[in-house]
Amino acid sequence: MLRVLNIAWKDVRHVYRDIAVLVMMFAAPLALAGALGAAFGSGDNFSIAAVKTVVVDQDEGAGAGVPAAGATLTASLTGPDMADLLVVTQMDDPEAARAAVDDSEAAVAVIIPSNLSSALMSAGPGDGPAGPTADIQLYKDPALSVGPSIVAAVTESVIQSLNGARAAGATAARLGLSLGLTDTDSLSALASQAAAAYAQTAQTEPPVVLEARGPVVASAETEKRPNVASQVLVGMMLFFMLFGAATPARSVLDEHRQGTLPRLFTTPTPRSLILGGKYVAVFLVVLIQAAVLLLVGRFLMGADWGEPGPVVVLTLCSALVAASLGLVTVSFAKTPGQAGAVSSAIFVFLGLISGNFMGTANIGGTFAVVRRVSPLGWLMEGWSDLLYGGSWSNIVLPVAAAMSFTVVLFAVSTFFFRRRYA
Amino acid sequence: MDAIVVEGLRKQFDPPKGPVAVDDVSFGIREGEIFSLLGPNGAGKTTIISILSCLLRPDAGEARVGGFSVTRESDEVKRLIGVVPQEIALYEELSGRENLLFWGRMYGLNGPALNKRVDEVLDWIGLVDRQTDRLEKYSGGMKRRVNIGAALLHNPRFLYLDEPTVGIDPQSRRSILDGVKNFNAAGVTVLYTTHYMEEAQEISDRIAIMDRGAMIAVGAQDELVRLVGERTRINLALDRNADILAERWRDLAGVSTVSEPEDGRLWVLTDDANSLMPRLFDSAQTAEARITEINLAEPNLEMVFLHLTGRALRD
Numbered sequence: 170m171l172r173v174l175n176i177a178w179k180d181v182r183h184v185y186r187d188i189a190v191l192v193m194m195f196a197a198p199l200a201l202a203g204a205l206g207a208a209f210g211s212g213d214n215f216s217i218a219a220v221k222t223v224v225v226d227q228d229e230g231a232g233a234g235v236p237a238a239g240a241t242l243t244a245s246l247t248g249p250d251m252a253d254l255l256v257v258t259q260m261d262d263p264e265a266a267r268a269a270v271d272d273s274e275a276a277v278a279v280i281i282p283s284n285l286s287s288a289l290m291s292a293g294p295g296d297g298p299a300g301p302t303a304d305i306q307l308y309k310d311p312a313l314s315v316g317p318s319i320v321a322a323v324t325e326s327v328i329q330s331l332n333g334a335r336a337a338g339a340t341a342a343r344l345g346l347s348l349g350l351t352d353t354d355s356l357s358a359l360a361s362q363a364a365a366a367y368a369q370t371a372q373t374e375p376p377v378v379l380e381a382r383g384p385v386v387a388s389a390e391t392e393k394r395p396n397v398a399s400q401v402l403v404g405m406m407l408f409f410m411l412f413g414a415a416t417p418a419r420s421v422l423d424e425h426r427q428g429t430l431p432r433l434f435t436t437p438t439p440r441s442l443i444l445g446g447k448y449v450a451v452f453l454v455v456l457i458q459a460a461v462l463l464l465v466g467r468f469l470m471g472a473d474w475g476e477p478g479p480v481v482v483l484t485l486c487s488a489l490v491a492a493s494l495g496l497v498t499v500s501f502a503k504t505p506g507q508a509g510a511v512s513s514a515i516f517v518f519l520g521l522i523s524g525n526f527m528g529t530a531n532i533g534g535t536f537a538v539v540r541r542v543s544p545l546g547w548l549m550e551g552w553s554d555l556l557y558g559g560s561w562s563n564i565v566l567p568v569a570a571a572m573s574f575t576v577v578l579f580a581v582s583t584f585f586f587r588r589r590y591a
Numbered sequence: 592m593d594a595i596v597v598e599g600l601r602k603q604f605d606p607p608k609g610p611v612a613v614d615d616v617s618f619g620i621r622e623g624e625i626f627s628l629l630g631p632n633g634a635g636k637t638t639i640i641s642i643l644s645c646l647l648r649p650d651a652g653e654a655r656v657g658g659f660s661v662t663r664e665s666d667e668v669k670r671l672i673g674v675v676p677q678e679i680a681l682y683e684e685l686s687g688r689e690n691l692l693f694w695g696r697m698y699g700l701n702g703p704a705l706n707k708r709v710d711e712v713l714d715w716i717g718l719v720d721r722q723t724d725r726l727e728k729y730s731g732g733m734k735r736r737v738n739i740g741a742a743l744l745h746n747p748r749f750l751y752l753d754e755p756t757v758g759i760d761p762q763s764r765r766s767i768l769d770g771v772k773n774f775n776a777a778g779v780t781v782l783y784t785t786h787y788m789e790e791a792q793e794i795s796d797r798i799a800i801m802d803r804g805a806m807i808a809v810g811a812q813d814e815l816v817r818l819v820g821e822r823t824r825i826n827l828a829l830d831r832n833a834d835i836l837a838e839r840w841r842d843l844a845g846v847s848t849v850s851e852p853e854d855g856r857l858w859v860l861t862d863d864a865n866s867l868m869p870r871l872f873d874s875a876q877t878a879e880a881r882i883t884e885i886n887l888a889e890p891n892l893e894m895v896f897l898h899l900t901g902r903a904l905r906d
Contacts, residue, residue, distance in 0.1 A: 175696045179682065186684055428680035432741075435644045435674040436697040437666060 176446025194413040198405035206398025219256045220316030223266040223278040228285040239281040242327045276316040280306040289335045337363045395556040399472030403552040404525035406462045411516040413458045414495025417451045422505045456488040475555035490544045493578035500585035544574035593619030599652035612638040614804040625781040627791040630801035636784035644674045673747030677754045679734045688722040698745035712740040732763025751782045788892045816890045819898040823864040828884035
């Protein structure tokens, strides 16, 4: 056993003395998680910062008893449903609003023209010549895309609603005519009431509905909302652990090429112990990698991984999965270069189908089923459960499934290594 | 009784069409001697070392080391042998001392005994002052010495050295050859492979000459030299017409062999150099050529190899 540990320790030291490998094992996943965490803020579920919006409502209305369309649009933008997305400031001067965007004080300005209501209340579709038109101006910062797009989407939705009101009024007027109403004032009043009723309905039942995402662990009593960095870090950690495992695993081929492995075989140390030492080295390398990443995530990124016990078990399980994958991809190869190319391709494929590049927030539906063909997918599921407040009961199935994969992968790699070296 | 016995050894790589690396090789090594396998690259020397190190299984034949079969009792054999591979089989990122500690543990040494033994070996190989430097900072000769030291940690009864002086400076080569003689004087039986005739001549008690997987001669140096008789090699340089003279000299009485000329240089094997040399000068003069350089070489292993194979050892 001492010889196994000697071989393992030698390989672990070799890996942790290689700066390039350390960058790949630690800096890459932390940088990706940190960058995405910073981009989406420290809140939960990839939320983005509220969009600073200026609204200039110049609408003069269409007469008494008819709600002003400009006010409807303004109300939609400043409503409670938009509070998380938009920070709206109202101004009177369109030039001042544009200046605010030019000075980067706002991301977008919504300038409502004075004739918006009257244009909507003019002759309806198919009712003679086209009436006056009104243009709502969106003045946006060209460097931004997400924030102005949200404002544009909300505005467009309201406009559609108002156009719907306009169509409702016209339809009501045509209905009145068909029923024998000939008095112009009565028809106009009927159309206005129909449009107002439509607009009122649209306002009380907003067309823009934000879908709130529920936690993955529906049964968890204490639902947590993990921050973005921790969600991303889980996927990146598992993905880069594969590369961490492949590095010491490739040392079998490196040592064979350099002559140290054949030399080891001339010593009284049995070949099974030599290969065992290699396996232990691979496991230790990724275990240390996982522990460091989890600790950095905890203390520098504010990640709350969950209860210590399940976290330890899942960490060990993750290290075993990564070690087995690293070894099996190397066991097929004949040269270190071949092993590097093959393992990289396999790892990227596994990362894609397992959702490692999407964090834990976007998992669901068909994808949640597909990723179960990969041990990484099971691990992602287990870590996701813990991040959202799960505990032992939630990780039993993911751990059991991932360990089943691991046993098979270790058996396959051992078969090929023994066939070559035993 | 021989300490190492090799009988009818055969090894073919990638059968049935692959090359036969060793073909029906038999020899014995006596306890306490330095036994060299001499031959050009591809002669099968490393394959024999690999079989005797339990790295390769022979296709046929048997080898016993210290009375143990290399195929059936490999664990016992491995405890008796120290192997110095041809390449530097060490860890560049570890220091010289760390390398020796690691290899010592692989031989089952631990604790104070290991540290003491590492100190002794570092002293032998002359690297006490540089023991904490990483191997990547060592010169080629220093690495070679550590490569040898790693095989000595467990006090092996048999030491195999596979071309340990390839690619190193003369000073390091001298150090290694002296070291091998010292280890042997301390009681270690040495199996040494080389394609340098001078090394085999200097350190060996007995030499086996190999070529293309076969053992073509074995014995002490003087026994081998006698295979070519009392012939002397005359090395010559000509200023012109070397091809013409080579043809003429092959018909001269007393000439055994004449080499193909190369850049005006050639050699002649003869039983009687004293009587032949005046005739060589006469012949050259007749061909309007001038002998610009001449020297005599007494019979050696190079000539034995040439005599037995028709080719120079370096070919």
